[in-house]
Amino acid sequence: MRIALGLQYDGSHFSGWQSQVNQNTIQDELEKAISAFVGIDALKSNPIRVITAGRTDTGVHALGQVVHFDVEVERENWSWVRGVNTFLPESIVVNWAQPVSDEFSARYSAHERTYIYALHAGPCRSPMSASRAGYVMLPADRWFDVDAMKRSAGYLIGEHDFTSFRSSECQSKTPVKTIYSIEIFSDEPWLYFKIKGNAFLHHMVRNLVGSFIQIGIGKQSADWMAKVLAAKDRSIAAPTFSPAGLYLAQIAYPEEFNIPKPWLENSWLPKNLF
The missing domain is CATH 3.30.70.660 (Pseudouridine synthase I, catalytic domain, C-terminal subdomain)
Known part of the structure; x- marks a missing residue:
């Protein structure tokens, strides 16, 4: 099944989103956390791989990042949130999770x-x-x-x-x-x-x-x-x-995918920006 996640992160101490050899990246941390939660050894041949809506650079933050990944394990939505967050550093958090159709792409479905x-x-x-x-x-x-x-x-x-x-x-x-x-x-x-x-x-x-x-x-x-x-x-x-x-x-998608809006009220930025 395909799962979509909504993320927030402080990018200050990361080498950007995209996985890189010998670098500390948000993608690497997230994939390790998901793999740990579902019981997959990330070092094996078929680790969890996530597709993101937008690759952020070194030092850049996110309030409403969206990713998706394919997995054979079924969990309740809130279980995905609590379980993946257990394995993430404090500077990265999953706000929501939900199953989506195979037609959904965090990257290509965004408009x-x-x-x-x-x-x-x-x-x-x-x-x-x-x-x-x-x-x-x-x-x-x-x-x-x-x-x-x-x-x-x-x-x-x-x-x-x-x-x-x-x-x-x-x-x-x-x-x-x-x-x-x-x-x-x-x-x-x-x-x-x-x-x-x-x-x-x-x-x-x-x-x-x-x-x-x-x-x-x-x-x-x-x-x-x-x-x-x-x-x-x-x-x-x-x-x-x-x-x-x-x-x-924020990332916007066609209504048919029913993607939740990001949790912006917990941001330090002024509320009139949203």
Whole structure:
């Protein structure tokens, strides 16, 4: 049978989602935990393998990650949650579990992904948010030009070639993606970006945030974003910004699969973001 799980994790101490040789990854921890719960030796030829909705990078967090896997063992939904969590580190948790049809794919059935980026700004960084938020040093009497950032966001809405915001390591077959909405919330000393799209390129959100910051601090004008997008040249966009403030917030699926929404109320992020 096929089982879907909803996950949350703090990615601060992991080398990203994807399994890697001699690296500490979330996928490895989850597969070991599921295998231990169902009594499968992960070192044998047929260990549990999970498919994820989105592969997060080193240091990136998730509030609403979704995965699926195939298994011959039957358990109650809550048993999957309690049992797998027993074998997971405190920084990773399963929020829900349910059987799904063989037509469901955590990756390919998804039609919308939402990312949130949390940014702290001021004369001094906050040690309490060092791994939870990005940081920009600003004088106490200065703040971002949020209106300019919002105007620049308008150029990105819709279907575009996002080569200018694509990592050289990106494995996507096409740089063409669709952004449905970009919201920017200002609450000094915090700034939050909420970006929804059908899919994202490697480092795309962090590259967009880096470019928004250049506009927000006045180094670039709002229409610079349109020029960067049209250039299809990664070298002219801003440097890739810190992974610390990036959260995979939610994955949306067709209603026929009845996939639960993520538990966002237990997040430290402001509730008005959701």
